[in-house]
Amino acid sequence: MSVDEIDEMSPLFDAIYEGAKHLDLTLETLISEYGPGQYEMTIRYRNLMRAADDVIIAKRLIRTVARRFGTEAVFMPKPFGTEAGSGMHLHLSLADDAGNNLFADQADASLSPLMLNAIGGIRGTIGETMLLLAPFMNSWRRFASAMYSPASDDWGVENRTVALRVPGTPGKTRHFEHRIAGVDANPYLVAAVTLGAALDGIESKIDPGTPCTDEIGQAKAPNDLPRHWLDAIDQFGASDFNKRTLGPRFHTAFTKIKQAEYEHMALKVSAAEWEYYGFSI
Structure with a gap:
């Protein structure tokens, strides 16, 4: 993904980071990954139960924000057969x-x-x-x-x-x-x-x-x-x-x-x- 394409996604990313603050979600990074339209999310470590909570909260946050921007967040492990999972x-x-x-x-x-x-x-x-x-x-x-x-x-x-x-x-x-x-x-x-x-x-x-x-x-x-x-x-x-x-x-x-x-x-x-x-x- 080019720098320009990543820059176009910045309003969506900003909204996700802002939502994470309100949800006490320790979201550290949200960056472009190997596959097209694929992003890596890093959540700061906490105790194991709260870490599991954070994964669920993060998914709901990202999916909700994405829809407000007219896109869909997909959490299938392999949405495209020839691309990275x-x-x-x-x-x-x-x-x-x-x-x-x-x-x-x-x-x-x-x-x-x-x-x-x-x-x-x-x-x-x-x-x-x-x-x-x-x-x-x-x-x-x-x-x-x-x-x-x-x-x-x-x-x-x-x-x-x-x-x-x-x-x-x-x-x-x-x-x-x-x-x-x-x-x-x-x-x-x-x-x-x-x-x-x-x-x-x-x-x-x-x-x-x-x-x-x-x-x-x-x-x-x-x-x-x-x-x-x-x-x-x-x-x-x-x-x-x-x-x-x-x-x-x-x-x-x-x-x-x-x-x-x-x-x-x-x-x-x-x-x-x-x-x-x-x-x-």
């Missing part, structure tokens, strides 16, 4: 009662064992929680191209190809980023399973394994993550972790809703199917 990246740190960062680097500048255990716990549950990270059929189109959308369960330091990234920040502000969820994911559910898995990892001292050093364009090692929406529904439904973390009633209800949604969507014949197969087979 949109994610919801969650940055996590852990503080004690005094506000000290428990994920801060060790005295010898090594990564915190507590943070590594949290990463290990999350790594072990990514497959069974994928239905919450990618809850709709369109969610899975985002993983068709691995560019900026990690369909993996690996971790690494300052590596944007991985699922769980430790940014190269100063040691005292150390945290990690969960990069799989799409912009369509429910932030409360993502927060619940992410926190639950991290705490399990800390309690059980789970080793996260060797960090990934692959770069963009290099082949990833195979993993056991679900490859499509139905596979994710099956793994979610069979998960004891999800049942324990979310409660058996919610776990059962959500599984059945998604099974019914899949069956409904499976009956929809797309225009692309007619184009490819309608009169050629």
Whole structure:
């Protein structure tokens, strides 16, 4: 997007920033991203529940303001098949009662064992929680191209190809980023399973394994993550972790809703199917 095009959007952006002030929304940046008409929104960190609230408030604010300017804000993770998708990246740190960062680097500048255990716990549950990270059929189109959308369960330091990234920040502000969820994911559910898995990892001292050093364009090692929406529904439904973390009633209800949604969507014949197969087979 050119500078002139961004400048044309400034009245809309100004209105969003002004609305954020009135809503106590700590909106830090709203900038142009990789795809056409795509923007990245950064919300300042707060406690996990309030951070989830902020995501919902921000979406409502942006959608309302956009309509007043004669446009529509779209929060589909993959509105255009050949363009970059949109994610919801969650940055996590852990503080004690005094506000000290428990994920801060060790005295010898090594990564915190507590943070590594949290990463290990999350790594072990990514497959069974994928239905919450990618809850709709369109969610899975985002993983068709691995560019900026990690369909993996690996971790690494300052590596944007991985699922769980430790940014190269100063040691005292150390945290990690969960990069799989799409912009369509429910932030409360993502927060619940992410926190639950991290705490399990800390309690059980789970080793996260060797960090990934692959770069963009290099082949990833195979993993056991679900490859499509139905596979994710099956793994979610069979998960004891999800049942324990979310409660058996919610776990059962959500599984059945998604099974019914899949069956409904499976009956929809797309225009692309007619184009490819309608009169050629």
